[in-house]
Amino acid sequence: MKIIDNPWRGRSAPLVEAPFPSVTAAEVQALLGRCPVAKATPLVAAPALAKRAGVAEVWVKDERSRMGLGSFKALGAAFVIAQEAVRSGRTPLERALQGRCFVTASAGNHGLSVAAGARIFGARAVIYLAETVPEDFAARLKAKGAEVVREGTDYEASMAAAQRAAAAKGWTLLSDSSWPGYTDLPHRLMEGYLALAAELEAQIADPPSHVLLQAGVGGLAGAVAAYLRKAWGEGPRIIVVEPAAAPALFASIEAGEVAQVQGPISSMGRLDCKAASMIALNGLARDADAFALIDDAVAEAAAPVLEANGLASTPSGAAGLAALLDGGLGLEADARVLCILSEAP
Numbered sequence: 001m002k003i004i005d006n007p008w009r010g011r012s013a014p015l016v017e018a019p020f021p022s023v024t025a026a027e028v029q030a031l032l033g034r035c036p037v038a039k040a041t042p043l044v045a046a047p048a049l050a051k052r053a054g055v056a057e058v059w060v061k062d063e064r065s066r067m068g069l070g071s072f073k074a075l076g077a078a079f080v081i082a083q084e085a086v087r088s089g090r091t092p093l094e095r096a097l098q099g100r101c102f103v104t105a106s107a108g109n110h111g112l113s114v115a116a117g118a119r120i121f122g123a124r125a126v127i128y129l130a131e132t133v134p135e136d137f138a139a140r141l142k143a144k145g146a147e148v149v150r151e152g153t154d155y156e157a158s159m160a161a162a163q164r165a166a167a168a169k170g171w172t173l174l175s176d177s178s179w180p181g182y183t184d185l186p187h188r189l190m191e192g193y194l195a196l197a198a199e200l201e202a203q204i205a206d207p208p209s210h211v212l213l214q215a216g217v218g219g220l221a222g223a224v225a226a227y228l229r230k231a232w233g234e235g236p237r238i239i240v241v242e243p244a245a246a247p248a249l250f251a252s253i254e255a256g257e258v259a260q261v262q263g264p265i266s267s268m269g270r271l272d273c274k275a276a277s278m279i280a281l282n283g284l285a286r287d288a289d290a291f292a293l294i295d296d297a298v299a300e301a302a303a304p305v306l307e308a309n310g311l312a313s314t315p316s317g318a319a320g321l322a323a324l325l326d327g328g329l330g331l332e333a334d335a336r337v338l339c340i341l342s343e344a345p
Contacts, residue, residue, distance in 0.1 A: 001328030002244070003292040006253055008285040015285040016258055018183050018278035021226040025194035028075065031082050032195055037067050041196070043203040048309050053324050055335040059208060060311060060321070061200060062341050069116060070344035071317075072196055072220055073109035077102075077174050079192030080185055081117030097123035101171040105152075105159035106141075107133060107216075108270040108316070109343055110176045115146035126171065128158040132265060154265075156274055177217040177277040179258075187279055190223040197227035200338070207232040208338040210331060212320035213288075214241045216273040218249050218280025220342065225287040236338075237289045241323045243268040244293040248276040249284060253291055267296040270316035270343065294319065298326045306341075317343035 008015060032038040042062050050058040067074040085096040101124040104114050111127040118125035125146040129138055131153055138148045149165075152158035159175065166173035178186040211228060213221035218240070225238050242250055245266035251259035258276055266272040284291075299315035302322035306312060315322070320339040323329060331337065 001292055001294055001298070001323065001326055003290055003329065004250065004254070005290050006285065006288050008253065008256070009289060011286045014282045015256065016278050016281060017180065018178060018282055019187055020286065021222045021279055021283040022187065022191045022194065023226050023230045024191070025198040025227070027083070028079055028192050028195045029198065031079060031086070035067070040199045040203070041066055043200065046309060046311065049305075049321065049325065050337075052305070053327065053331070053337070054333060055331050055337055056333065057208070057336040058324065059204065059336075059338045060341050061196065061338070062311070063196070064313065064341060064344035069109065069112050071109035071112070072193060072340070072342050073113045074116070075192040075195050076176055076189045076219065077104070077110060077113035078117030078120070080174060080188050081114070081121055081123065083188060085121040093121060095122040097121040100124070101126060101169070102174045103162050103166050103171040104128070104174050105130070105155060105162040107155045107272065108137070111141050111146065112144060114174055115141050115144035119145040126165065128152070128162040128165070130154050130158040155272065176219050177273070177275070178279045180278070183279060186219070186277060190219050190279060193220050193223035194227050197224045197231070200228070201231045204338070208236055208336045210335050210337045211236045211238045212241055212323060212337065212339045213238065214271060214316070214319035214340070214342065215249055215280070216246070216271040217275070217277040218284060219277055220340070221288070222277070222280030222283035224340070226283045229287045238287060239290045239292055239329065240284055240288045241292050241294060241319050243271050243299075243319070244295050246272045246274055247293050248273055249281060250291045250293055252276045252281050253285060268299050268316045268319055270314070271319060292323055292329065294323050294326060298322050311341055312345045313341050314343055314345055317341055
């Protein structure tokens, strides 16, 4: 494991030309209140993992049941699409977005969130997949009503294809990342993740000493870190965990700007992103204390341990827990650690 302290911690100005993440959860909570399948996901104690990691407590926010989609991503793109439906003023809501098409690229659950949101409100969803994305995931997207297009050898290439399609056909590009000239929709998408953070604030009476947040482009980590700083102040040490093969945030923090990185394909596929979201980078440069990189072998070694403790996930979904179990974070015996199990197996 490689870990660095964040030299930008507490910075009041953005690191790059993009907004900071939002810290206001009111709108997403109001919209979720109108959704019959929306409910808070559980926060569970994991004493066996705490003992194994040599710390006092481990708490796991379990996102595997989130709104029937099996991932925190249900709070992201679907929230933005619901916003669009409500703001259209058209009724009934289930047909409010007829004629609209949302397009994106996905390496995982973001595409399912776009597909589900579009279907609920009468829109089309077109999802671009790279050649490396498994066919069973394409089948899941199609089952949600999405049109699937295969293009590109990796996520970045499939996103470029989605951008071209949006520009050529007048579709709405709905990415979970942000870049120069594209910040409004991803900023709102990250706001959806604040529902998870607000639940954490309500579920934990005594804030933890450490929060471990896995990251790909950084949307979840950036949103949750921003909210928890507002809720819990400077107390928790927030550590961002990325694949060593895709150190987009780690490299950006070292460079002081968005860094495009190169590396092999990681088994942490949902986190295998080679460029950070600008919005997430701003938030994490201000709010995170440290950035850690783990090898694929570390993530894979954690899988049977977590399954044995009723916390089966994927290498991506359990990357924070994998970093904890690896023991390379240097935590004290009295540490009280919060992790997010971000997706189902």
